[in-house]
Amino acid sequence: xxxxxxxxxxxxxxxxxxxxxxxxxxxxxxxxxxxxxxxxxxxxxxxxxxxxxxxxxxxxxxxxxxxxxxxxxxxxxxxxxxxxxxxxxxxxxxxxxxxxxxxxxxxxxxxxxxxxxxxxxxxxxxxxxxxxxxxxxxxxxxxxxxxxxxxxxxxxxxxxxxxxxxxxxxxxxxxxxxxxxxxxxxxxxxxxxxxxxxxxxxxxxxxxxxxxxxxxxxxxxxxxxxxxxxxxxxxxxxxxxxxxxxxxxxxxxxxxxxxxxxxxxxxxxxxxxxxxxxxxxxxxxx
Amino acid sequence: xxxxxxxxxxxxxxxxxxxxxxxxxxxxxxxxxxxxxxxxxxxxxxxxxxxxxxxxxxxxxxxxxxxxxxxxxxxxxxxxxxxxxxxxxxxxxxxxxxxxxxxxxxxxxxxxxxxxxxxxxxxxxxxxxxxxxxxxxxxxxxxxxxxxxxxxxxxxxxxxxxxxxxxxxxxxxxxxxxxxxxxxxxxxxxxxxxxxxxxxxxxxxxxxxxxxxxxxxxxxxxxxxxxxxxxxxxxxxxxxxxxxxxxxxxxxxxxxxxxxxxxxxxxxxxxxxxxxxxxxxxxxxxxxxxxx
Numbered sequence: 001x002x003x004x005x006x007x008x009x010x011x012x013x014x015x016x017x018x019x020x021x022x023x024x025x026x027x028x029x030x031x032x033x034x035x036x037x038x039x040x041x042x043x044x045x046x047x048x049x050x051x052x053x054x055x056x057x058x059x060x061x062x063x064x065x066x067x068x069x070x071x072x073x074x075x076x077x078x079x080x081x082x083x084x085x086x087x088x089x090x091x092x093x094x095x096x097x098x099x100x101x102x103x104x105x106x107x108x109x110x111x112x113x114x115x116x117x118x119x120x121x122x123x124x125x126x127x128x129x130x131x132x133x134x135x136x137x138x139x140x141x142x143x144x145x146x147x148x149x150x151x152x153x154x155x156x157x158x159x160x161x162x163x164x165x166x167x168x169x170x171x172x173x174x175x176x177x178x179x180x181x182x183x184x185x186x187x188x189x190x191x192x193x194x195x196x197x198x199x200x201x202x203x204x205x206x207x208x209x210x211x212x213x214x215x216x217x218x219x220x221x222x223x224x225x226x227x228x229x230x231x232x233x234x235x236x237x238x239x240x241x242x243x244x245x246x247x248x249x250x251x252x253x254x255x256x257x258x259x260x261x262x263x264x265x266x267x268x269x270x271x272x273x274x275x276x277x278x279x280x281x282x283x284x285x286x
Numbered sequence: 287x288x289x290x291x292x293x294x295x296x297x298x299x300x301x302x303x304x305x306x307x308x309x310x311x312x313x314x315x316x317x318x319x320x321x322x323x324x325x326x327x328x329x330x331x332x333x334x335x336x337x338x339x340x341x342x343x344x345x346x347x348x349x350x351x352x353x354x355x356x357x358x359x360x361x362x363x364x365x366x367x368x369x370x371x372x373x374x375x376x377x378x379x380x381x382x383x384x385x386x387x388x389x390x391x392x393x394x395x396x397x398x399x400x401x402x403x404x405x406x407x408x409x410x411x412x413x414x415x416x417x418x419x420x421x422x423x424x425x426x427x428x429x430x431x432x433x434x435x436x437x438x439x440x441x442x443x444x445x446x447x448x449x450x451x452x453x454x455x456x457x458x459x460x461x462x463x464x465x466x467x468x469x470x471x472x473x474x475x476x477x478x479x480x481x482x483x484x485x486x487x488x489x490x491x492x493x494x495x496x497x498x499x500x501x502x503x504x505x506x507x508x509x510x511x512x513x514x515x516x517x518x519x520x521x522x523x524x525x526x527x528x529x530x531x532x533x534x535x536x537x538x539x540x541x542x543x544x545x546x547x548x549x550x551x552x553x554x555x556x557x558x559x560x561x562x563x564x565x566x567x568x569x570x571x572x573x574x575x576x577x578x
Contacts, residue, residue, distance in 0.1 A: 177339075179340060204471055246472040249541060249561075253546065270542075271549075
């Protein structure tokens with residue numbers, strides 16, 4: 001039986017200077033190689049959950065924490081953030097804020113330099129990381145001349161160069177156009193399926209999660225309120241809508257028709273399933 | 287007879303249009319990058335318009351020509367009948383409100399309240415009207431608990447709502463929203479959705495640049511599609527999102543529900559649905575007819 005790569009055991013966390021907890025009684029297990037989507041309103045605790053995995057919460061930000069977070073067998077509270085960065089990489093929604101160097105290679109090497117890795121290994125790791133995100137041969141190009149999707153993939157390469165076991169993407173595509181979104185999610189899927197990397201993504205666009213994630217976690221007011229396979233979670237249309245959350249449009253359609261008694265059976269979570277079920281319902285032969 | 291501007295365009299025209307752009311080109315000052323080529327656009331007063339296109343297609347350049355942050359390299363841009371090149375950004379700000387994608391580019395006051403009051407005070411709105419406008423905005427955007435906070439102490443999504451509210455309180459006749467729902471959850475996106483409807487009902491012209499297709503599908507009455515510095519389509523959201531070839535060549539994606547409608551009820555003579563509700567209604571009426 002494989003061990004979970006991430007374990008939250010009854011975790012409570014309150015930011016310094018605030019009263020209400022950002023995380024409240026969170027218990028979770030995530031297995032190596034899982035692709036997990038996290039949804040919830042702004043302020044539900046999604047980002048705090050991510051920052052708890054590399055120890056920025058509470059080791060850098062302070063505040064009050066109870067419970068245990070174990071990542072890759074290490075108790076996060078007992079290791080400095082730079083050690084945890086070798087296991088957990090995080091990317092945020094503003095790639096351009098993360099860009100500081102003259103070339104893509106330097107950008108990717110930044111974390112390695114502070115980790116004290118020798119030059120040859122570093123060069124090799126930089127090239128490997130750029131190849132992983134589909135930016136082959138971009139070593140000498142300026143990060144500022146890249147498209148939004150390319151910049152975000154470069155930010156991910158910088159994180160991957162540290163060879164983490166877990167990649168966390170916190171609303172990675174909210175500033176990208178549809179093509180940029182496809183680039184980033186396609187790349188994350190490759191990392192997950194081909195290299196077995198554990199991927200956790202905080203995302204409002206539920207259609208994307210329905211397509212890629214193995215599991216969806218729903219947060220509300222600092223708590224994990226639902227946790228299961230995308231189909232199981234998105235089937236609970238009324239509960240999600242009561243939390244102010246969206247379901248995929250394919251699922252919303254079935255939800256409306258179910259209320260009026262026209263939809264029996266399971267709900268579709270993507271375009272293909274919805275097209276199939278609607279045509280069957282209308283008696284149209286495919 | 288109106289005076290002519292230096293490019294030979296009358297500096298003012300009689301028009302019912304909120305925006306009239308003719309053959310506008312924009313080349314960046316280095317002379318090498320063309321950002322806009324030969325754009326024509328007419329927007330009626332009170333119209334609710336969406337602008338879509340890949341990053342770099344020219345959307346933001348077009349909107350910055352309207353509020354005079356940029357001057358066209360050639361061609362003419364009229365806003366409320368005024369030739370923008372002959373006006374200052376300050377003058378144009380009384381006509382056209384611009385909400386930046388990133389609120390950090392526009393917020394500077396010490397509290398949310400000061401931020402909301404700054405714009406209308408700056409254009410000479412009477413104090414009692416300012417107070418009323420701010421109170422309405424606080425209520426509408428649900429900002430009550432943040433009113434005394436520093437704009438940078440509130441979360442990014444709330445800061446973004448503050449950015450939108452601070453332009454709305456100026457009550458401009460035209461509002462440009464650049465990616466208003468980016469980084470917002472479903473709840474705040476719904477606030478933005480109803481804001482756009484309400485502004486249009488009050489006669490405000492709304493131009494919304496966005497990648498959020500479900501939002502546009504639900505709200506706007508017309509969509510302008512840009513690709514490679516040009517307008518390549520200008521039609522109702524229904525026509526635009528149903529055009530699979532257009533979606534493909536512009537690298538854009540129609541809402542999921544539109545794609546479902548296209549592969550189910552559309553071949554049977556049904557509508558190109560823009561929302562799940564619309565498609566559900568059509569399916570229901572077909573099922574009822576089938577039973578009779």
